[in-house]
Amino acid sequence: MRQRFEGSAHLIRLAVVAAAFVLLFLLIRRAVVPAGFGQYGHFRPAALKEIAAREPVFAGREACAGCHDEIVQAKDKGPHAHVGCEACHGALAVHANDPSALKPTLPVPLHLCPTCHEADAAKPKSFPQVASLTHSGGASCVECHNAHQPKL
Amino acid sequence: MESLVSGVQGFMYPNEVKLQWSLLIVLYPYITGLVAGAFILASLARVFDVAVVRPIYRLSLVTALAFLLVAPLPLQLHLGHPERSLEMYLTPHRTSAMAMFGFVYLWYLTVVLLLEIWLDYRKDIVLASRSHTGPLKWIYTALTLGSQDISPRALHVDERVGFAVTLIGIPSAFLLHGYVGFIFGSVKANPWWSTPLMPVVFLLSAMVSGIAAVLLVYQASSLLRRRPIDMNCLDAVARYLFYVFIVDFSMEMLDLIHRTYEAGQSFHTLDFMVHTRLFVSQIVLQIFGGTLLPLSILALTLAFSLSPAVRRRLYAVAGVTTLIGIFAMRWNVVIGGQLFSKSYLGYTTYKVAFAEREGLTMAIVLMILPVFILWALVRLLPPWDESRAVENL
Known part of the structure; x- marks a missing residue:
């Protein structure tokens, strides 16, 4: 061996x-x-x-309507009715629980709006879409459109 | 987003506009191909005992190792979080072909390449541990694993075990690169990739690129060391390159003819792409510049009796154009497969970034890195014939 x-x-x-x-x-x-x-x-x-066990970060649109009912009602009459408040304004459970704890900042329209409305051949023709570079000449979207009732 | 959409022609689904697999994913199969090819060249020389290519046996092995050490880096850079790559081994995902590749790589690195190199160099390592001083002595002594036995019996055992490792190594090298092709070939949603020929084509092109790389490394190293080139060896390597290249090219053409004759649903899309966005990389660089040109040069050296100096230069041109051609082939597979929409109605554009994590600068660094590793390896483990430990001590 x-x-x-x-x-x-x-x-x-x-x-x-x-x-x-x-x-x-x-x-x-x-x-x-x-x-x-x-x-x-x-x-x-x-x-x-x-x-x-994690704390929810989204408050839900009912919580928003509790204080901002006028805006929520206006939005619900326009084409953004199906878009949740926090889809644009961000997760705001902290603000809903204690409005003084967090003051939400407004989104920048020229950054936010094109995330859905930038022209793309893959989107249905019926969906409103623009070439953001040339559409407004650099002006903010909210100068012409109301974000909560965007139809002119 | 605006700049991306401007590169789109026709209809693309939104998630197809920006390419997910970048230049680094092109480098990855390219580098593993060089590894597998260099190793297969060395192994065939050993298994079939081809004395004429003996001068490049060790050089091929250390070249393979230098490239194998760099092979995972493009993936690490592409994915980010390199620390997570260890989870592939800690919690193996047995149904994922990509996750299991970690084991293929580890097997090839440790059981095949490192073991074969260690067994082949053991006598040199033991002698170096005796003759060197300082840190180098420690490195060599650590590499001996504490055994100074280089008796004829021990060396005979090394030879026998080394032969067995080489025998296992050949299918392992086939597995390593066949597997890379398999990962692409099994993506059934992508008609550019989804073909059972993909592992075969990847494997053969790996052998072509590995042989071409060794051909160039041998010439360059001889030039740098001011040593004469063994023309018999160089001629034999060039001959292997020619033969394997013919088989590889035939397989690729078989794939092309099959696709053209079958003319499936995706054919007009792929055909359009080859004539437009991939024209330079596929037709000019891959087929003409990177395949037909080196094949013609190699055929020329076989058909006419040219002087050694002319043959050396022609081999160098053939080697470089081959490497460019195989790189173009990887580019056409990886990038080409992402340029068209799965709706077959549109095309997107890929623009290589310059100084980003997955940009051109990083790709160049990754291609230069193996050369430095090879330089360090040949200093530690000289692969040259004259530095082989003298036989009878």
């Missing part, structure tokens, strides 16, 4: 080094892979509870 492995000592050392790497990998894996990983899919099961 001893004769058979003669001249193979370096390979045995290599096997030991390789085994040490595999062992190290397994130890790291044991230490860093979260418990129960893969139980429901390729994610941590604890993530479900963590996500469920």
Whole structure:
């Protein structure tokens, strides 16, 4: 037996080094892979509870209507009726809970409006769309349009 | 968004306007191709015991290693968050072809390439650990793993095990680059990519680019070291390049003829693209400049008895044009596959950024980096015949 492995000592050392790497990998894996990983899919099961426990950041349009009823009613009569307030103004649960805690800043129309209304052949023809670079000559969209009732 | 839309012609779905896979994703199959090709050249020389190409055996191995070390970098830069790449190993995603590629890469790097290089260089490493001083001595001693045994019996064992590793290495190298083609070929939503020929074409073009790279590296290194080039070896490598290139070109043409004759739903779109947006990269650079030109040059060297000096220069031109052609092929696959709409009704444009994370500067750095790694590797592990450890000690 001893004769058979003669001249193979370096390979045995290599096997030991390789085994040490595999062992190290397994130890790291044991230490860093979260418990129960893969139980429901390729994610941590604890993530479900963590996500469920998070505070909502959106207040919802009913909360907006509580104080800004006039604006919400005006918007609901125009083509933006189906667009939520926070789609343009951002997530405002903090403001809804305590209006003095956060004063929302108005969006910049020339940045915001083209995200939906920039001309693109892939959009339905009935959807209002413009080439924003040339349409207003650099003037803000709200100089002509009312954001809550945009139809002229 | 405005500038992007201006590059669109016809109808594009909004998520097709901007290309998701950039120049770095072109580099990735290009670099892995060089690795696989260089290794296959070395392995065939060893397995079939072709004495004439023995001078480039070790050079091919260290070239393959230099490029393999750089191969994951384009992906890391493209994806961002390089620390997350380890999660591929920690929590393997067995149904994702891309995620499993991490294991293909690791297998090839450790079990094949590093092991083969270590076994082949072990005698040199042991001798270097005895003759060097300072930090180099520590490095060589660490590489010996504490075993100084270079008895004839131990070297015989190395030779036997090394041969077995090479035997495993050939299908592994085929797997490495076939897998890259497989990832593209299995995207069934993209008619430019989705063909079972894709792994075969990728593999053959990998062999072509790897052989061309070794041909150039051997010439350049001999020139820099002011050593004569072994013309028998160079002629043999150029011959291999010619033969493999013919098979590769035939496969690509087979794919083209098949697509043209089949004339499927997507054909008019792809045909239009080849005649417009991909005309320079596909027709001019890939087919004429990068395939027919080097093939003609190589055929010329076979048909006529030219002087060694002329042959060397022609081989260099053939090598460079081949590498440009294979790069153009990767570009046409990766970028070309994203330029047309899946509605087959429109086309978009790709403009390479300059000094961004995925821009031209980074691509150039990534292509120069393996040369520096190769320089460091050949200083540590000289692949030249004259620096081989003398046989009988």
